[in-house]
Amino acid sequence: MATRGNATISDIARRAEVSISTVSRVLSGTTKVTDAKRRAVLEAVTDLNYQPNVFARGLASGQSLTIGVLTQNFGSPFYDGIIQGVVRGLNRTDYFPIFADGQWRSDIELEAILAMMRRQIDGLIVIGGFLVPEELEKLARDIPLVIVARRLAGFEENCVCIDNVQASYVATQHLIELGHRRIAHISGRLDHPDARDRQQGYIMAIEEAGIQPNPELIIEGNFRRQSGVLAIDMLLLRGVAFSAIFAANDQMAHGARLGLYRRGLRVPEDLSLVGFDDDSAAAFMIPPLTTVRQPAVELGHEASKIILARLKGETASPARLKSELIVRESTSIHR
């Protein structure tokens, strides 16, 4: 361990001519201390550039002041946005986030969470993920838990998310309003709740418009770009006609765009394309992508607020964050 901030609480006590208890008290503000002593302590603290030892404090108090954050995957634009929000929300608090990466596998997720628990985290934020509800409920019994970008039935007070079904419904409806009737859907991994919800919203909108959903028009992807490319190949191979595509996230829409380019199909002249997330690249696609914006940073920020509230024993309810359809240039009127 690097040797900096070497002064300890007893150095401070000696210099301020008080007991270490008093030093501890002014630092934590738990009890009243005479003004003169308080000032002497604070002066000694700055003079010696005292930095309390996190381990000693953690050991004695049973608090780590650390929040564990489980993400799906570093490098995913949407999840990274959430992380940014968490970081921002914890800024200027005593708490510090540590991150672990679940790599899209529930066993690795669990392992990562346990590794963080071993580091005595005070609270846990889980971003999305594949963990089954039972597992999450078990965790919630052990530690304050907030879930982001996923809704868990019976656990809504600790879920910060948007309504995926509704958002997909709106996105699909946008295409319907433009006159499209044969709308393909590239779903995410269907073992992921987001993927199922978004597919459901798509089907709802289709049916409500009096269109018969066609399973041939639905392709299961895996949320990654490459699967968007393959989805186009599959759709064309099947030989079903379609004039628009709704992809369950922007990355697959991005892949689909490349797949269409390869086939010489123009967007939006030949086909309209809608994504989901509004990740940072969406506005820069050729053409800029129409998509559903999920407020990633805000989601993360809200999650950190909720977990801080839980740690203080408060019962704040998460703000219901709203998604928004962003119409750009990848969609146009049918024919």
Added chain:
Amino acid sequence: MATRGNATISDIARRAEVSISTVSRVLSGTTKVTDAKRRAVLEAVTDLNYQPNVFARGLASGQSLTIGVLTQNFGSPFYDGIIQGVVRGLNRTDYFPIFADGQWRSDIELEAILAMMRRQIDGLIVIGGFLVPEELEKLARDIPLVIVARRLAGFEENCVCIDNVQASYVATQHLIELGHRRIAHISGRLDHPDARDRQQGYIMAIEEAGIQPNPELIIEGNFRRQSGVLAIDMLLLRGVAFSAIFAANDQMAHGARLGLYRRGLRVPEDLSLVGFDDDSAAAFMIPPLTTVRQPAVELGHEASKIILARLKGETASPARLKSELIVRESTSIHR
């Protein structure tokens, strides 16, 4: 702090009928212990699902088993790749990474590093960044330090990076070989060493080809997509002719692509475009982007290896990782 793994070392000692010293010894493997006792201890450990308390251990040993990682910005594809590499490299070791975000500002970077130091990190990995060499040297005196994606003179043993000058030289030369003579350059923030190195490689290649570098063809961007769009506007406004563009990273190339699209300029028919990084979106651009691949994950992985070696007191030299020109479809023969 959540109450799990509640068994302590003395519970183990009692159950295995040995002293806590012995338990500590079999756990850390520092001293020989009779086989019978060792087995008794290990059995008790699994029986009670014992998890050593990180704080107690850290306090007593002065080791935190934590590595601090300073990144520029969560959500940047290239930096996130490095982070993935670090995570992977630390996997299955006793060490755990914690991350902080410098937000592209040296004062925030320093603050973030100090916050991690307060958490008693054993080692520090700095990814890129704006911190001046003096500051980094000062830090290196306090704590084992490895720098990724940046070279610091006199500190090469602890720098894991590619040769930016050389890589840019190769990228520019690729355009020259295709017959381009008027090659524009969108640089990064010139207060960042990468930006300067890449500009230098560009100029070297230009001059070596006997072309007079033209300052009108160079635009300073800020490594972000939007600045690529603006750079195109600027270049066209200046009215200088050019047939190719070399952008100092893929994100700006992405922005430039959109800028060209807006002006109705085709890639590569009207203009060739080269990026830098080969971030995960490059292969999916329209058309797929010719770029210089930086092995981000490998860089991060190597950095973690080096820091682990330093912590063991070894003197491993960083592997010299190589960049590679990836020719895709955004470049073609001039005219």
Added chain:
DNA sequence: TAGAATTGTGAAAGCGCTTTCAAAGACTGG
């Protein structure tokens, strides 16, 4: 076989902090 060298083990002293407990001092009201 006596003495030295080695090995395995437990007791105990911290690591730097929080928090309880009790005592000392400062106030109150009757």
Added chain:
DNA sequence: CCAGTCTTTGAAAGCGCTTTCACAATTCTA
């Protein structure tokens, strides 16, 4: 003016671990 009540403070007991030290039990050497 004194018993009773509040405040402020320091001493000391942990928190759960590592590590030194010393001692006892072995093993080795001449």
